[in-house]
Amino acid sequence: MYTPIDIFWQIIKGKYKAKILIYLNERTLRYSIIRKKFAGASERILIKQLKELEKERLIEKKITGTKPPFKTEYKISNYGKTICPLLKQMWFWGEKHLQQK
Amino acid sequence: MYTPIDIFWQIIKGKYKAKILIYLNERTLRYSIIRKKFAGASERILIKQLKELEKERLIEKKITGTKPPFKTEYKISNYGKTICPLLKQMWFWGEKHLQQK
DNA sequence: CGGTATCCGCATTGATACTG
DNA sequence: CAGTATCAATGCGGATACCG
Numbered sequence: 001m002y003t004p005i006d007i008f009w010q011i012i013k014g015k016y017k018a019k020i021l022i023y024l025n026e027r028t029l030r031y032s033i034i035r036k037k038f039a040g041a042s043e044r045i046l047i048k049q050l051k052e053l054e055k056e057r058l059i060e061k062k063i064t065g066t067k068p069p070f071k072t073e074y075k076i077s078n079y080g081k082t083i084c085p086l087l088k089q090m091w092f093w094g095e096k097h098l099q100q101k
Numbered sequence: 102m103y104t105p106i107d108i109f110w111q112i113i114k115g116k117y118k119a120k121i122l123i124y125l126n127e128r129t130l131r132y133s134i135i136r137k138k139f140a141g142a143s144e145r146i147l148i149k150q151l152k153e154l155e156k157e158r159l160i161e162k163k164i165t166g167t168k169p170p171f172k173t174e175y176k177i178s179n180y181g182k183t184i185c186p187l188l189k190q191m192w193f194w195g196e197k198h199l200q201q202k
Numbered sequence: 203c204g205g206t207a208t209c210c211g212c213a214t215t216g217a218t219a220c221t222g
Numbered sequence: 223c224a225g226t227a228t229c230a231a232t233g234c235g236g237a238t239a240c241c242g
Contacts, residue, residue, distance in 0.1 A: 004195030005119050005188065011198065015235075018106050031204055042236045047205065068242060069203040082197075086190050087106065093187060094105030097112065100180075116215080132224055143216045148225065169222060170223040 011056050014049045016041060018087050021076065024059055025084045028075040050074060058083065112157055115150045117142060119188050122177065125160055126185045129176040151175060159184065 012018055016038055023029060023037060031050075038046055053059045058080035064071040076084070113119055117139055124130060124138060132151075139147055154160045159181035165172040177185070 003120065003192070004199060005123065005192045006195070007198055008191040008195035009116075009119065015110075018110065019104065022106065035204090042238090043205075044207090044237090045235055048235090063204090065203090070205085070242090072204060079201075083194060086187070086194060089187050089190070090109040091104070091106045093184060094107070094109035096183075097108055098105065136224090143218090144225070145217090145227090146215060149214090164224090166223085171222090171225085173224060 011058070012083075014052065016046065016049050017053060018090065020049065020053060021058060021080060021084060022087050022091070024074055024076040025081065025087075028073050031072050031074065034074065053080075112159070113184075115153065117147060117150050118154060119191065121150065121154060122159060122181060122185060123188050123192070125175055125177040126182065126188075129174050132173050132175065135175065154181075 019038075020034065023034070029037075034050070035041075035043065035046060050059070050061075054061055057077055060075050060077050062073045062075070064073075120139075121135065124135070130138075135151070136144065136147060151160070151162075155162055158178055161176050161178050163174045163176070165174075
């Protein structure tokens with residue numbers, strides 16, 4: 001018996017997803033750039049979470065070039081944009097929480 | 102290197118936490134009632150997440166009685182109330198997401 | 203460059219039985 | 223009634239090497 005917040009949870013669950021969406025909401029990014037932003041993360045996990053976000057249609061991937069080196073760009077979708085105000089509020093709340101400590 | 106959204110994430114991470122807060126925001130609940138609402142969950146996990154929420158001062162626990170049967174009530178704290186509007190928006194977003202499918 | 207493949211540790215979750 | 227204790231399972235996250 002799933003409530004809507006379980007649905008939300010399913011989609012956003014994952015260590016990097018929220019932050020990926022925030023970054024992509026600012027600008028389109030190539031994979032190599034994303035990887036640098038999440039220097040601590042393993043590629044396996046990063047790719048996995050990018051794929052899941054893509055599957056949920058929150059982000060879009062565009063590949064240029066037919067043979068290596070490839071060039072792939074990740075961008076936020078119109079649908080993905082609808083979740084960003086919410087993510088920003090999480091950000092703000094997190095800031096306030098820090099001040100309280 | 103933690104951003105505020107990582108902080109938020111740390112606090113709300115956990116399968117039942119968001120929903121617990123939403124329930125407690127409506128009314129104070131005894132443990133046995135909470136357990137019924139999360140019929141599928143194991144007690145160990147439920148207790149653990151309640152404790153973590155208590156540790157972060159998002160909820161408060163009050164125990165009545167010195168010998169069994171005890172009576173414990175969980176209620177949301179003033180601080181916990183500040184996060185609920187955000188949780189409700191997650192709920193709404195989840196609803197919309199469902200309609201799209 | 204942008205991934206996969208493989209292997210692994212560990213935290214989270216879970217089922218069940220027991221207790222103050 | 224409101225938990226704890228114990229043990230098992232599973233899946234997330236991570237390190238490293240390799241490939242189209």
